[in-house]
Amino acid sequence: MTDAELDTVYTRLCRTMTQVGEANAPMFLARFALLAIERIGDADVSLKLIEAAGDGVSG
Template sequence: MMTDTERDTLYTDLCRTMTRIGEADASLFLARFALLSIEAIGEPATVARLIADAGDGLPDAGMPASTHER
């Protein structure tokens, strides 16, 4: 388990990277980061839960949220 300081440092690095690459490429960066994270996590149930948790409370554009059961 990481410490609060480690988590904050990593999140700051993530934000700085997105600022450096610019708003136009931020979506591409986040997609690449997500794919690398999915591979590193390596557990389908964990990844499916994280996807669902990340989407909770965000607007629904009318598309199905997932084909994967929680």
């Protein structure tokens, strides 16, 4: 994926989260994650991505 494509995809993700609203953003992200995990089709890759996404995010 090129930098331009990455920017396009990220922009669409942000716009969609704005459209669904703050209250629905967690459900949207969970659904997106499940769809992406299914498309990736590799548990090890998916687990590493989950770990990487969680790095630096405090709860």
